[in-house]
Amino acid sequence: MSKHYQMGEITVKALREANFEIYKGEFIVVLGPSGSGKSTLLNILGGMDTPTEGRVFFEDKEITNLSEKELTLYRRNEVGFIFQFYNLMGNLTARENVELAVEICEDTMDIDEVLDSVGLLERADHFPSQMSGGEQQRVAIARAAAKNPKVLLCDEPTGALDYETGISILKVLKKINKEYNRTVAVITHNASIGEIADRVIKMRSGKITEYYKNDNPLDPERIEW
């Protein structure tokens, strides 16, 4: 698929003929410097954006020809998003932020269980402003995971965090990947994170430069940056 933007008089080619597959239950890392097109890729996978050319399939279903309404349902039921800046609702507590996502889905996970698995059950009634960055990101993960989606799409989830917190977030993501058998796609510019992935996609200037399977993914605790 390809994606072109029109910025005034300039056409930005954010994605150029990207072609790849992601398999169920895998932990994928999309690596690349800023401006390489990885966020665009993630947005298209998540049904938040559409490619200019090409087709995208989720399982057997083509999502590139879905209507606006079908895309909404796709985002609601199949995908969970995690953002670099957490993007929590400031005037809802941690639990309410999770409930916000859950109440529109059907087959969801138990909220307490998810909060517990991200280590936040104790702080569930706190507002985002009363939490550290790492805690806020864990709320964001809980929010995405509690919907019980098939895929978790994470846009620079550790980008705004210090090293230790970043590792702890990766551990949570890995845990959800393994324990709940969820496909997790993480995009990052941090090459070290690639080492924990089952599969790595490297990008530059909108093109996929490398695409390989990592036979020996490391435990998050063993990586450094």
Next chain:
Amino acid sequence: MKKLNVRLLRNIKNSKGQFIAIISVVITGLFIFVAMNNASTNLRTSLYEYYDITNFADMYVDVIKVPDNEITDILGKEGIINAEGRVVLDVPLITSTQDERVNVRTISVDENENQINKLYMQEGERNLGPKECIVLGQFAEARGIEVGDIMSIQLSGRQYDLNVVGIAIYPEYTYLVEDEQSFMPTPEKFGVVFIEKEYLKNITNFSQSSNDVIFKVDESVDYDKFKDFIEDEWDNYGVRRVTERENQLSNNMLHQEIEGLEQISGSVPIVFLLVAAVILASMMSKNVKNDRTTIGIFKALGYTNKSILMHYVKYALVIGIIGGVLGTVLGTILSGFMTNLYTEFFALPLLKVQIYPMNIVIAVILSSIFCSIAGLWGAKDILKISPAESMRRETPKSGHRILIEKVKFIWNKVTFSWKMVIRNIFREKKKFIFISMGAAFTVAMMIMTFWMWIVFDDMFNVHYGEFMKMDYNVTFSQPVNTDVIKDLEKITQVDTIEGNMEMPFELINGRESKVVNVIGVEKNTEMYGFRDEYGNKVPLEEGGMLLSSNLANSLNLKIGDKVLVHNYIPNKEDIYIEITGLVNQTLGINGYMDLHYMSRTLTGYNTINGVYVNTDRNIIQDLENIKNISSVKSSQDMRDVFYEYLDLMIISIIYMLIFSGILGFVIIYSMSVMSINERKMEFSSLRVLGFGKNEIFGIILKENALMSIIGIIYGIPLGYIFVDYLGRMFTTDLYTLNLPVGVSQVVLSIVFTIICLTGAQLATYRKISRLDFIEALKSRTT
């Protein structure tokens, strides 16, 4: 509760100032609507109920003298269902105070119950015998007359003592005024007493005859045909005037008041709701813009456009519902007070006061729909937000130089902070238009209010000082010979005394016609200051008639035209008279003629029915015992009436000032708060750069001040337009409002506007001082 609703409630809590501000505008609008609408509905239904109970007459015929058998003869003809002949005479009341002149209108009624215009008893007995009377409630109250008292009146020079057996209100005098020329009721100076028919007829030379007939007619009866019929049938009895129910003085005044209420309740609330809608729409649009990322996240979580849109529209809906409910509840409470006030003022039994649940429901639904549409309009951009796009930072607005920057020698002298202010104003054109319009509207409303304050004062001063220059207006109960002037001159020892003749005639020009009093005065009268609209003196020509310009307008007449004067005096022909001038008359409408010319052409004998007197002396006592004098009015009496009226005016003026103030305050406050929310990042960056809270507040203050000043500047001509409109709207037969707006009113309006706007501005200071700039800069929670 759904988490979106939880978020909504907390958002409301966080922006409560703004929320309350908009709600208060909605409340004010609905409050006025419901209060006035209910009051007018109550008043209307009470009035109709009252008219039903008392069998209010459909036609009134004023005649010199008609035999009673003639009245029974025409029953059944021309749709006449019922008729009642009466004797109606204005006579002086004999009072214990020497220098007081009080008029009463004696009306003959049946011994027990009359058929038409029944008395609505408040106290005492309805049964009347000779030497007994029933007194009109308003008059009794004003003069402290009670059942059992003795009232003395003077009839044809004789004193009659009447025993007061009852107190009643009467549908014909619900609004108690003596005639068309009276501006306001003066119940202590003019009243009505009801006397048994046969007794009154016997003492007044009206045996077996009447001078006033009231009719109940079939619904299909047309006024013009009825009038022609009566004039033909009773040609020999001197039909002076035929009035239909619609134009009956008290009924007409009441309807004008009710319609006035309806007009206000139909227009003013629209302004408030429109302002609320515009604020809501722009607030929504700003919120959506600020919440761009949040909306993106909602979409990423799988929320549909519809549910997100609804989430935002609910904010407006809540305002509509709460504002609607509070506005209608407060309005309903006030309408109770208002209806009471009106029924007391109009001497109307409070027959039908009720709460109209349907009106309340409709008001709440309408306000909810109104606010929701505004919310929808403002939030519609939600649909355009692409979730992927919203995650990216918004590209900065394209900056460009504004026109004034090209004028280097000015721009270079502008300080840095003013440069920022000026650029911001010109880049945010919508905000500029809205804030300046808010200020313009406030100042215009204030100008209108202050103008109203002085216009009535001026109207009376001009009318009773510059136009009518006499100190006393003495009227006789019947026409007298001009020799009386000399006698009066001797009795009262005054310097200037002039005779006059005031009589009703119907002036006809093509299809237009009007019954007005034509006043005959001395050719070189000192009692009137006839001036045209430019202030030039208008001479009273011998062979013509002067018309008040309002009357000329309604009859479509101009100088040089001839008007047909229909004469009510028996055996007098209708004649054409030339209009020789138009005069400015702020109160009432009349025609003026040279007294001698009028005698020759219209009244036919060298007689007068009144005199004007100029003197510093109090002549009331001198005239007390003179036969034939029916009233003595001093110009001071009329002015006093006005001061009572002014008290009522002041209350409505205060209301208007408050309402205009609320509007100005809310507009500026809401727009400032929106501006602060929207520019949190900008202000935080400035704080990081070392700007103090006051300096940031200063930026907003300067922006708003500049926009408000521009608004005030164009608000002044807008105020003139409002005044012009109001003047036209309120100019009726009764009075003309055409006073120019004075500098002092403009200055006062500007001062008041600035006070309101400054208040609103200071209220936003808290927002700035509580701005956590570090948090604003680093936070991405939404």
